[in-house]
Amino acid sequence: MSRWLFLIFACSPLPASLSLYNDSPFPLKVRVIGANGAFIGEEEIAAHGGHIYMEDQIGTSDPIGEGEDPSDFQNYQYSMTPYQVFWYCPEGTLYSSCLDAAAGATVTANTCEGTYGCKPPYSE
Numbered sequence: 001m002s003r004w005l006f007l008i009f010a011c012s013p014l015p016a017s018l019s020l021y022n023d024s025p026f027p028l029k030v031r032v033i034g035a036n037g038a039f040i041g042e043e044e045i046a047a048h049g050g051h052i053y054m055e056d057q058i059g060t061s062d063p064i065g066e067g068e069d070p071s072d073f074q075n076y077q078y079s080m081t082p083y084q085v086f087w088y089c090p091e092g093t094l095y096s097s098c099l100d101a102a103a104g105a106t107v108t109a110n111t112c113e114g115t116y117g118c119k120p121p122y123s124e
Helices: 002-011
Strands: 019-021 028-033 039-045 049-057 082-090 092-099 106-108
Touching: 019 028, 019 039, 019 082, 039 049
Parallel strands: 019 106
Antiparallel strands: 019 049, 028 039, 028 082, 082 092
């Protein structure tokens, strides 16, 4: 009996999550893609410690931000790990990327590989 319970639990699809932390001096947009190419989510995160929690299945946490309609978020059926995490500068250039983020990981902008720089804002 205990073997069957283990197999059922081990094979059940469970939500997988990432904790995303912007430790850069720039406001960044983060985009998360599943290993199979499924779009998981995208969010802007403030500079110097902005933090969000993102998961690929609707659960008790906030999957993609307040005010989103959960019926629009259906990628949990297709997503796979490891995740690919891309950090983008405000002007759209790539700041850094992690191509093998494990489920449950905390991913920071400065621990991923990249250029670690954005263009300064234009001022007159």
